[in-house]
Structures are given as C-alpha cells and as structure tokens.
Amino acid sequence: MGVQYLSDLQPLSSSSGTDTGSAEVNGRNYARSTSLRVDKSYIPENDAEYNLGRDWRTFKATIGLRDDAPTGCRLKFEAFADGKLINDATLPLGETRDLKLDISHVLRLKIQVTYVSSTDISNYCYGAWGDARLET
Template identity: 50%
Template sequence: MDTSAVEINGKGFARSVTLTANAAGPVNSAEYHLGRHYRTFAATVGLRDDSPTGGSLTFEVAIDGTREYRETIHLGESRDIKLDIGNALRIKLTVTYTGQDSGSVYYGSWGDARIQPSTP
C-alpha cells in the first residue's frame, strides 16, 4: 500500500491510497478501523496514470463486511464516490486484477480519500 500523491485520469491528488494488483497477486486490500466515529467516505477512484496501457481493475469498498461499492474502471477513467459510513466499525478497500497482461502491475488508487467525522 502506498499513500503518496498520484495522478488519476490526468488529475493530481496530494493524498491517496494505492494498491497494486497483477496475475501473481490478483487481489489486494487495505482495512481501516473507524470506531463508529465517522459518517462519510469520499474519494476519486481509478487507475494511477502510470499503470500499463489498456488496463482495468475492479474497485470495491466494504463497510463492516458488506460490499457498498463495486465497479470495474479502465485506465483513463475515474469515478467520484461518496458513501455513508455512519456507525461503521471498519472499512475495507479492495482492488482486483481483471486479467489483462499477466506480466504487468496495475495501480488502483483512491485519490484524496477522506472520511468525515460524525457530528457530536
């Protein structure tokens, strides 16, 4: 996992969560403890611009074990997502290799990933 700056679909993001996937490691995930203190998760989702041409990954977000978002995104595309995570204990971000060039590594990023605290 990498949390540095990235470019997704030509747009720069100062903070991100990036996971790699390829034929040897087709699924990669990162899980975070939320402690039931947050209400929304938002990010711009897509492949990092330095991923191989023609690539795509399936992005998933699960809240307390229940999938709340799933979409296959191709290089050069991005999606803005915003999910309700109110009262959630855990969030899991996952990328899955979708079977392009088996020798290449693909970089799935959540650009400017952020969680908004619950109001007191």
C-alpha cells in the first residue's frame, strides 16, 4: 500500500504559502501536517494545489485549527478534486474532523482554508490538515 504525505510534496501553487511539519490540533500532535495561515484583514483565504497524476485512491487527514489559534476562531475547510468540491466543513477551535475522501482518477487536489471569525481580529489562525496523506 503506497502512502504519500502532503507535507513531503511541493504544491503546484499556493495563494499564501504552506507551513509543514508538526501541528498540535485539539490537544493531539500530528507530526506530518500541512497548515494554511489565514486572518481577517490580509489573508482571508489560503489554498494549496497538488498534482496527483491520477495515481491515488484516497485522501485522509484530520482537519482542525492549530491549538495556537485565538479563542473564538472558526475556519472553513474545503477540498476540491479537479475543481469539484469534495469536502466542506466549518470548525471552531478545539474541534476536529477525520476525512477519508475518494480521489480515484483525480489529477489535481486543492485544499483551502477560509477565515470565518474570531474574537480577536488582529491575530491569525492556522487551519491544519493533520497527517494529510494520499493512499493507493
């Protein structure tokens, strides 16, 4: 069974960059994560797009806000397969969701995080795709 972590791949494009490596989400550490930074004023949305070459069957990740996010922060997590929305979830700080998405025959995978709200508008938030990986 083949596995490829997004944190080990260079995205084809990213609107405001990615942060890869360890991420603490809801009290749990995800060692091979891809995080996207967003904020209310300058980066309300951030994404990263990857070339899959139609080689993978499943995309798995645990999504949520990194534990260093300000209180009250909420982010929207979306995933697109060849431009088609395959995941849409809005999560507050302290909640996670496990994803297992079918990406059979997909050429491009785009992950996106959008700022929704927080109690402190001057701080930024990171939306983490914990241990995000492609599987055959």
